[in-house]
Amino acid sequence: MNKYRCLIVDDEDLIIRSLEQFFEGHKGKYELIGKAYSGQEAIDLAMELKPDIVLTDIVMPGMNGIELIDVLKERLPRTIFIILTAYSDFEYAKQAIRMNVKDYIVKVPLSETDIFQALDRAAQTIHEMQAKEAELRKLNTSRLDNLYRLRRQIVSELLQGDIHPNHFPRYCDELKVNPVLNDYCFLVIQFDDEALFKKQYGQADQMIIRYGMLNVAEETLQAKAQGFVSEVRDHRIIGFVTWDSMDNATDVYKRCREFGSELIENIQRYMKQVVHVGFSSRRNGWATAADSFGQASELLRDVYYSVGTGQVYAKQPSHSAQPGDEDTIRMWFQEISRKLAPETKFDDLKGKLSRIAHYAREHHIPEPRMSVLLRKFMDDVRQKIVVWKLVVDPAPYVLEEGMKFEQQWSRVLAYINDCLSQRHAPVRSEISKAKQYIEDNIAERLTLDEVAEYVNLVPSYFSTLFKKLENENFVDYVNRRKIEKALALLKEKDYSNLQLSKLVGIHNERYFCTLFKHLYGLPPQKFRKTYL
Numbered sequence: 001m002n003k004y005r006c007l008i009v010d011d012e013d014l015i016i017r018s019l020e021q022f023f024e025g026h027k028g029k030y031e032l033i034g035k036a037y038s039g040q041e042a043i044d045l046a047m048e049l050k051p052d053i054v055l056t057d058i059v060m061p062g063m064n065g066i067e068l069i070d071v072l073k074e075r076l077p078r079t080i081f082i083i084l085t086a087y088s089d090f091e092y093a094k095q096a097i098r099m100n101v102k103d104y105i106v107k108v109p110l111s112e113t114d115i116f117q118a119l120d121r122a123a124q125t126i127h128e129m130q131a132k133e134a135e136l137r138k139l140n141t142s143r144l145d146n147l148y149r150l151r152r153q154i155v156s157e158l159l160q161g162d163i164h165p166n167h168f169p170r171y172c173d174e175l176k177v178n179p180v181l182n183d184y185c186f187l188v189i190q191f192d193d194e195a196l197f198k199k200q201y202g203q204a205d206q207m208i209i210r211y212g213m214l215n216v217a218e219e220t221l222q223a224k225a226q227g228f229v230s231e232v233r234d235h236r237i238i239g240f241v242t243w244d245s246m247d248n249a250t251d252v253y254k255r256c257r258e259f260g261s262e263l264i265e266n267i268q269r270y271m272k273q274v275v276h277v278g279f280s281s282r283r284n285g286w287a288t289a290a291d292s293f294g295q296a297s298e299l300l301r302d303v304y305y306s307v308g309t310g311q312v313y314a315k316q317p318s319h320s321a322q323p324g325d326e327d328t329i330r331m332w333f334q335e336i337s338r339k340l341a342p343e344t345k346f347d348d349l350k351g352k353l354s355r356i357a358h359y360a361r362e363h364h365i366p367e368p369r370m371s372v373l374l375r376k377f378m379d380d381v382r383q384k385i386v387v388w389k390l391v392v393d394p395a396p397y398v399l400e401e402g403m404k405f406e407q408q409w410s411r412v413l414a415y416i417n418d419c420l421s422q423r424h425a426p427v428r429s430e431i432s433k434a435k436q437y438i439e440d441n442i443a444e445r446l447t448l449d450e451v452a453e454y455v456n457l458v459p460s461y462f463s464t465l466f467k468k469l470e471n472e473n474f475v476d477y478v479n480r481r482k483i484e485k486a487l488a489l490l491k492e493k494d495y496s497n498l499q500l501s502k503l504v505g506i507h508n509e510r511y512f513c514t515l516f517k518h519l520y521g522l523p524p525q526k527f528r529k530t531y532l
Helices: 013-024 040-049 063-077 089-097 111-139 146-159 164-177 194-200 202-224 247-273 286-307 327-340 346-363 366-389 403-421 430-439 450-452 458-470 476-493 497-503 507-521 524-531
Strands: 004-009 032-035 051-055 079-083 105-106 185-191 227-232 237-242 273-277 312-314
Touching: 004 013, 004 040, 004 111, 004 497, 013 111, 032 040, 040 051, 040 063, 040 497, 051 063, 051 111, 051 327, 063 079, 063 273, 063 327, 079 458, 089 146, 105 111, 146 164, 146 202, 146 227, 146 286, 185 194, 185 247, 185 286, 185 450, 194 202, 202 227, 202 237, 202 247, 237 286, 247 273, 247 286, 247 312, 273 286, 286 312, 286 366, 327 366, 366 403, 403 430, 430 458, 430 476, 450 458, 450 476, 476 497, 476 507, 476 524, 497 507, 497 524
Parallel strands: 004 032, 004 051, 051 079, 079 105, 273 312
Antiparallel strands: 185 237, 185 273, 227 237
């Protein structure tokens, strides 16, 4: 007979004690594993204990029961919820039922019969869910899509702690996986820009592309190593990879780099998607899977600093990376904002700003902390400029979620440059908006009609206005910014001419080289050899 693990949540001690007495009399079927007196305490306990059933009051100080259920349903999709309510809370009860809460109990007076019947209904639901899952696991896994689906379910549960590592081998036969996991590296494959991927493709196309990526990753792995890949609940592809000999950390690192590069190349070639791959260090056994997943995912945070092409992230042997000192960047930002004055020219700041950007890239300041530093700096700049009253109050600086460092930094520079430029020659807001659009989409093919439409101007008028205010026609301006971007990329890495041209949205390599030579006097590769 199954025993169901229960958590009770109520801010009234009397109700808690009454429920405890009920569970004392039903230990054979229902086990009380915890009690909480507030919503936040309940969340912490539930994430630790993972109960089968949660009985919660609706009206509590701070987080109410509805909000608690909303949070936990996302994190614990298998948990069944029962709400406790007074008659005056009936509207809340109806709202909870619309959220697919299993049942509600009127707690004044609190009826043991009502509690028992509600728990039995919850238990029946859990039993039906488990029966369906058991049936799913028994499906014929000869078809690859069923195998991937099953792997996604079981591996996700392993990584989330819903399946104990010691129990995982019992599923390995169905998953077509070796039950013994000796030395391995955990890999995580992540989109370069998942937000853009979701924007570009509908749900059906997304599923097809992800399925194709799984096939490519599986075939690449089987050709070069042993192990298996799977998708997990957050739509990332993960894998367990082992080679015939993993003699030392240097050999493991080299193999990870080579295999990761091949994965990136194959997914780019066959699925037209840019991805990054992170590898954990060498581990052993299923019990290390969750920690290895965390380590590989942590390395992928450096994707924030990537530019356009897929990268492999693996822990280097005997390399203990010293994290960048964000206090140094904070101090430099404060120094700039403190010395900012009406007579300051943007060129006066370029050196100091370049030093900050170089330091951030070199030391890989984590994205959450770097974004906070950028927001604080831009707020300080805005407040300073507002005080001058020499220009129209600049709009607040906004960082969009998922932006990479280069995009953020481009906006920082454009923002400061525009604010300082307006003191002497007011720039039409449409042109400022157009220039920002060009910067944000520098890797795309940009046309005058497209940008004019974006700023809501007639193309002919936009062209005339742009030339008047920028002293450069639209096409020349866009080409110049693309070539300047290409030079910046060339300083960072030895790209081929074809790679550079694609990264800046010029798909004719010869035309790209002509533009580069026109601006800098030499073709890209000769320029690099001569000056870089």
